Amino acid sequence: MKNENLHAADVGPNTQLIRAGYNPFDYHGFINPPAVHASTVLFPDAQTMETHGQKYTYGTRGTPTTDALCSAINELEGAAGTILVPSGLAAVTVAFLAYLSPGDHALVVDSVYGNVREFCDTMLTRFGVEVDYYDPSGGAAIEALFRPNTRLLHIEAAGSNTFEMQDIPTLVAIAHRHEAVVTMDNTWATPLYFRPLDFGVDVSIQASTKYPAGHADILMGSVSANVKYWDRLRKTNGQLGLCGTADDAYQVLRGLRTMGIRLERHQRSALAIAEWLEARDDVARVLHPALPSFAGHELWKRDFKGASGVFSFVLTVGRREDFRLKAAAFLNGLQLFGLGYSWGGFISLALAVNLDDRRILQPPEEGPLLRLQIGLEDVADIRADLERGFEAAMRA
Ligand SMILES: Cc1ncc(COP(=O)(O)O)c(C=O)c1O
Numbered sequence: 001m002k003n004e005n006l007h008a009a010d011v012g013p014n015t016q017l018i019r020a021g022y023n024p025f026d027y028h029g030f031i032n033p034p035a036v037h038a039s040t041v042l043f044p045d046a047q048t049m050e051t052h053g054q055k056y057t058y059g060t061r062g063t064p065t066t067d068a069l070c071s072a073i074n075e076l077e078g079a080a081g082t083i084l085v086p087s088g089l090a091a092v093t094v095a096f097l098a099y100l101s102p103g104d105h106a107l108v109v110d111s112v113y114g115n116v117r118e119f120c121d122t123m124l125t126r127f128g129v130e131v132d133y134y135d136p137s138g139g140a141a142i143e144a145l146f147r148p149n150t151r152l153l154h155i156e157a158a159g160s161n162t163f164e165m166q167d168i169p170t171l172v173a174i175a176h177r178h179e180a181v182v183t184m185d186n187t188w189a190t191p192l193y194f195r196p197l198d199f200g201v202d203v204s205i206q207a208s209t210k211y212p213a214g215h216a217d218i219l220m221g222s223v224s225a226n227v228k229y230w231d232r233l234r235k236t237n238g239q240l241g242l243c244g245t246a247d248d249a250y251q252v253l254r255g256l257r258t259m260g261i262r263l264e265r266h267q268r269s270a271l272a273i274a275e276w277l278e279a280r281d282d283v284a285r286v287l288h289p290a291l292p293s294f295a296g297h298e299l300w301k302r303d304f305k306g307a308s309g310v311f312s313f314v315l316t317v318g319r320r321e322d323f324r325l326k327a328a329a330f331l332n333g334l335q336l337f338g339l340g341y342s343w344g345g346f347i348s349l350a351l352a353v354n355l356d357d358r359r360i361l362q363p364p365e366e367g368p369l370l371r372l373q374i375g376l377e378d379v380a381d382i383r384a385d386l387e388r389g390f391e392a393a394m395r396a
Contacts, residue, residue: 013192014260021072021253027064035250036063060243069249070222072256076191077204079224083237084244088207091221092116092185093123095203096152098236099181099229102128104151107175109136109166110360111159113185117357133359136164137295142171146178155201156185158296161312161353161371162361163188163287165296168303172200181229187211187344192263193306202229210344211308214255214262217345220248262346262376266309270374273382277313282390284314284366309374310343312353315393317367326393327352327368333392336377336385343373348382350389 011019022033038059043049056063062070070082085091092113100106108120110133120131134142136159153175157166168184175182183203184196190211196204206212208220225233237243244252267290274288286293288311289300300307317326331339337350353369355361363369374382 016075017192017256017258017260020075020256021070022068032254033065033068033250035246036065037246038063060241061238062243063246063249065246065253066244066249069244069253069256072253073191073206073222073224076195076256077224078195078197079204079230080227081230081234082222082224083233083242084208084249085221085223085237085242086244087219088185088187088205088209088221089113089115089119090242091205091207091223092154092183093119094236094240094242095183095205095223095233096120096124096129096154097240098233099152099183099203100124100127100129101151103149105130105132105147105149106152106154107132107134107142107145107150107180108154109134109156109159109164110358111136111162111164112154112156113160114357116154116156116185135360136166139167140170140174143174146174146180150178150180152183153180154183154185155196156188157194158188158289158300161355161369163289163294163296163311164361165289165299165304167299168196168199168201176200188308188310189304189306190259190263190308192260193308194304197224197226199303202226203233207344208252208255209342211259211263211266212252212255213344214259215251215345216342216347218248218251218255220244220252263306263308265376266374267306269376269379269382270309270311270372271307272379273372273374273386274311274313276383277386280390282316282394284316285364287312287314287369308344310371311374312369312371314364314369315367320365323368324352325396327370329396330370330389330393333389334385335388336381337372337389345373346376348375348377348385349373 024031041056073082172182182201184201185205186196187207204224206222208222274286277283278286290307337348340349351371353371355363
């Protein structure tokens with residue numbers, strides 16, 4: 001049969017994205033898999049029912065549609081197994097619930113996605129798990145934070161909103177010496193630009209909501225584990241009763257097919273805008289890992305294959321009491337950029353970053369921090385819109 005003799009290792013990343021997870025000849029040659037809506041699955045007889053002796057048993061335990069997406073993600077991540085959950089936030093919280101127990105201690109990067117910090121400081125604390133936040137730029141200094149009961153190290157790189165890079169191989173080596181599982185939120189890079197499991201990370205997490213879905217209309221998360229940690233993850237997901245829906249899984253798989261070319265465009269446009277911003281007097285600093293001026297640039301160059309389309313910059317303002325007013329004027333001056341949360345979709349978005357929850361990292365002193373998600377619009381139009389923002393901020 002066609003397709004069967006080509007192996008993922010033999011083809012380029014875009015070819016892999018086109019083919020991953022599903023063979024059209026498994027379903028009459030249709031290029032996309034069917035969107036199977038299911039709770040009940042019928043068994044042909046009592047014996048098969050009793051032994052669960054068939055591939056599919058119930059909707060929460062997977063369908064041909066969710067399987068197609070999970071296999072595609074397994075291929076991209078090099079994982080032993082992948083679960084789907086209803087959001088990127090759930091992907092992180094389920095991973096933590098899978099590997100942590102009362103009395104355990106976890107180390108979480110200080111530049112973690114804010115809602116994960118909220119989960120740690122409320123629910124994990126209530127369940128008797130202690131969390132310490134570590135400095136993303138500390139490297140080997142993290143060793144001093146390990147305790148005999150440290151069971152999990154959570155990395156996010158680039159860090160949320162401030163985009164810090166981390167020395168991932170060093171962190172992994174230390175965590176494994178202490179027998180802690182290493183989880184990583186790799187949403188920013190996607191497995192196209194960084195494959196966590198290849199660097200020794202045990203569990204790779206994606207908010208599929210962002211680049212995999214790509215169209216600002218789907219919420220989904222995926223968690224992919226290596227052989228050692230897969231069974232625990234699979235069982236936890238079954239115990240919690242979480243699953244991805246047929247339509248969302250279908251759309252995320254559809255999004256994956258074009259993710260490579262979308263990312264190339266996001267990357268190119270974002271870097272062009274970042275370089276343009278860096279040259280301006282009204283910009284104090286640009287926080288983008290692919291810029292040589294960025295503190296984590298060398299780590300990014302060493303380990304990552306690319307940069308995606310979201311980064312931040314510091315507007316030059318001066319007086320701290322003007323930060324909020326100037327940031328709001330900038331955002332209100334934009335016409336093309338939407339003001340909204342999330343990123344990874346086709347539309348450009350902007351927001352003012354609030355760093356009040358950070359324990360270690362200090363907010364910039366030169367002015368407010370603004371985050372841009374550079375969409376698929378034409379760069380000249382994006383630049384013209386940002387000019388409108390700068391003019392509005394200057395007038396305010
Ligand atoms: C790095 C990162 N991880 C996870 C999430 C959560 O994803 P979701 O919006 O699907 O819950 C976000 C959302 O912005 C994020 O930026």
